[in-house]
Amino acid sequence: MAKVLARVAPWLPSARNGSRIRSGQHAGSLRILAREDTAALRALADEDPVANIFIASHLETAGSAAPTVAGGQVVGAFDDGRLLSACWAGVNLVPVGVTADTGPELGAWLARSGRRFSSVFGPAEGVLSIWSELQHASPRPFAVRESQPLLQIDAPSPVAPAAGLRHTRPAELDVLLPACTAMFEEEVGYSPVAGGDRHYRNRVRGLIQRGHSLAHITGDGEVVFKAELGTVSRDAVQIQGVWMNPRYRGQGRSAGYMSAVVAAALEVAPRVSLYVNHYNERARSLYAAVGFRQVGTFATVLF
DSSP, rough: OOOOOOOOOOOHHHHHEEEEEEETTEEEEEEEEEEHHHHHHHHHHHTTTTHHHHHHHHHHHSSSSSSOOOOOOEEEEEEEEEEEEEEESSSEEESSOOOOTTTHHHHHHHHTTOOSSEEEEEEHHHHHHHHHHHHGGSSOOOOEEEEEEEEEEOOOSSSOOOOOEOOGGGGGGGHHHHHHHHHHHHHHOOOOTHHHHHHHHHHHHHHHTTTTTEEEEOSOOOEEEEEEEEESSSSSEEEEEEEEEEGGTTTHHHHHHHHHHHHHHHHHHEEEEEOTTTTTTTHHHHHHTOOEEEEEEEEEEOO
16 A cells, blocks of 8 residues: 655644643643743653653754754643643654543644644554544554554563674665665565655664664675664663564574664663564564563554
8 A cells, every 4th residue: 555655844824723622621722832841741751761762862852842844843732731741743643641531632633734644653542542533634544553562671681692783884784774674564564665765775874873773794795683773762762673584584593683682772771662563472472582571552553
């Protein structure tokens, strides 16, 4: 199914006006966050540093809750001036502290904005409550993954780390890119380079340059295993893009590689996390053996 490209144009003027929201028995309002809301958004994210790593990482990089030059914005739900919950709205939607009370009105507000998004992902309650209203104004998604266990480990794995895993070098971009593309196609369901590889290539290059790309590459240039420290904050790392070359699957190598990834991630932040589809029993068993435990549930809507 064709991918729906997200737009990054500014919010429509009608969406900039505060709208009403009912949170439980309280009346409140919705509005786009500004620089002066940064501390409140950071405090909201800090309530769960693992689940809210996306917005925490953004705040550490941008230093502000204000809209970005690329068009990304955060809409907040307030009650008597207090920030109850929020949702990042850029190419993707990512809820922060969104509940069944605040989610539907946020979803309706986002629907009225007229924007399109590539995905909605994050804590399941927030994603699914936003989607309950946003679905009425969105293209039909090709996947709604309602249950994705959020896993965490905060100590070295009991499994011996595999030898050979290391940080990928800039000169290895062309070697790594086909493996990254294969992982994306397997996991998400469409090719990230169908319309040209420039954007995806730049993303992979950026991960390599930041030291967030890990791989075992043989002497003749074959990628055996690879993973990324996809999202990083001072409090947590979220592992993404885990992929084993099909030629080496079923040989019992994955646990050692994941142990090595955990060791590398713990050098960056004290908590390491990832999320996995609930039906992927093989992967869930692997992560349990490595030492991950479930600390929450994510959900994802893919367009």
